Amino acid sequence: MKDQVAPDEGRKEAAGQRLSTREAAERLGVKPETLYAYVSRGQLSSRRAPGGRGSTFDAAEIDALARRTNRRPPVSPATAEPAFRTGVTLIENDHYYFRGVDATELARRYAYEEVAEWLWTGELRPGIRFTAPAEALAAARRAVEALPAHSGSTDRLRVAVVAAATTDPLRFDLSQESVLAAARSLVPTLVDVLPVVPGAPQGSETAGEPATDAGGAGLARRIWPKLTARPADEPAIAALDAALALLIDHDLAASTLAARVAASAHAHPYAVVSAGLGVLEGPLHGAASGLAHRMLAEVLERGSAAPVVADHLRTGRQVPGLGHRLYAAEDPRARVLFALLARVPQAAAVLAAARDVVTTTAGHTPLHANVDLALAVLSVSCGMSVEAGETIFAVSRTAGWIAHALEEYGERPLRIRPSGQYNGPRPPQPLPAAADGTPR
Template structure:
């Protein structure tokens, strides 16, 4: 069997590369990934057969958007050509956000600080909100207020959008209510972590990004977004190993090509909506149970399993009721989500023997016994929030803060294009009269 690359296949068919991948998504063509996981190859005979037959007739309308931000491999994303799993192990979230935005922050990164007046206004706006409100709901209020108080929000050139992104992400975190810290008995892990500040080490190791020579410089671990977010989501004193795991999760979740919320963000940006409006649009989509809200469903699943031995009963009851098991399976990664694998590896090392980790492992074992799909990033994220004693819905908040970087990267592409995204419907209603 002869395999040809995407450019050759597109040329033989006389179509754009975007159309070629549309054929793949509709099952018209098969493809395989190269050894590097980035390049796509096609069966030459199948391409030739399609070329002789002509393009598929009356194809269903499909929105295909060209983007240089994220490519999806067989089990992981690649951010501007670099394996996101490698970035998650070696670079802080701030550096990865800059890489997604395509900006060079040279030797000293700009400060990630929100506008203090806007943060105060956003904090005050939450004063009348109901107690127990999920963090994602608060983030929508915060985004609205931060946008209303930012006079620079209409500057849509790349440098300005990147600066807005730093202010916005920092504001999203700092305007969330701080959790009252409670003392917890020191563990072996805590004592070891005092000698090895994992987050600061991760920041100092950044620099594998071509064109982004970000270094920790004078930035302390406490100033990083991951460390600041920790205190907004859990009353537990910072555990450096778990804060480092949170840092990893932020990088793994920073972008995922045209997920539902990202598509919504791009549509808003194509209409020249400002970055705050773009993020607010995406936040409205993110909380759906088939998207970012899946982590909340996984949190509730873990809460149901009071003991590892209860995993079989809980899963059985859900299957009997015909309910889906949140946090397992993925529409893109049919053979497993390696983002989840990486995050679980870090959690196992960070909290060996932790009771909540045993519960999560029991659920995974039960799903394997039933030959159900492998866990995805949402279940790994829920495990992180459970281990860290975070508030309900913390996974959605982590997802939202992380994905804001990706949403704004996609917004930048739409701002540069200057054309409105306007898909057409395939009308199936009664004939017009």
């Protein structure tokens, strides 16, 4: 899931005269792949960064190329992106942290619900389970069942959020206690409202029935039969649970920014989640893992990554699942998931296909695997649908949107109000005539 807003990487050298890959690409208004294409064509020079982590570029050379190619003019880093105070997630030096704790370590050691509770409150509550209220779940199921049969999982989740909101008379209470109560009930409602995949094993913990107490099935086990008909095994459940925990938040991603804008207007938590889901559905964000899923399936079918990668490059498409603007090396979320998936026997061939993609593409551009590629390995190897990664992302990130909403409710209302730079006709302009020329 490709995030759109990031803190300054702070990798400039020689008093700001050299730029990191991200800074150079943003200054030119291009993707990192295009930047390296300029290098391969001799239009730019690059130098390996200290420690061998990525490349650096001469700022004057970048500015000269921007002038020659009519790219956007340099933007001051101080004004290029909005910045918000947040104590939720920090991303720096190819690591990311939840409330100052290494997020990958949290995902390795704790279940999704435990990590979500930590993110919301700063308290670790081992064994906590979230329960869907009967009234909210019934309303959400009725609403979802009314959708066309071809509706996707994100369609169902968006409708379920609205339906669940109507059953909560306290949704306009923005106190921390009320918001957390809504969050703890909404997340399991989203899971339990999804239909079970035909042929999935039926049982108290695998059929998707709501947990009745704190000792019930964890969220990963409950969502499993909503994603695949294959029986759940412990290594696969562990990988799924880690994926949910790893994806809870990632600083001010596009959907999280939308969620904070909604919270700034004092929208209730259900509306905040709706705002996040609306942005998440974009192909450049939550749905990105589906592209990687299709690519890996094609690599397996054709027996090699080479022709598949060549097809992407030939048609000018980016190779899915590679590169991230916040990380010079491999996405730490991908690194954790790959390690866990290595313990899943049925994932071996798909993992090899993913490594083949990375190795093959490295001959063209030095990009590393991101979490979308790791999610695709999980979904392909476990017999999940193309949109399974998006479903996992949406359910997981709901907790992150709530964490940011809690922060935003404590800020000055409506503070997120940028000013437009008007570039239309200068007034006064005459009243427009009707399309057929008839005076009105």
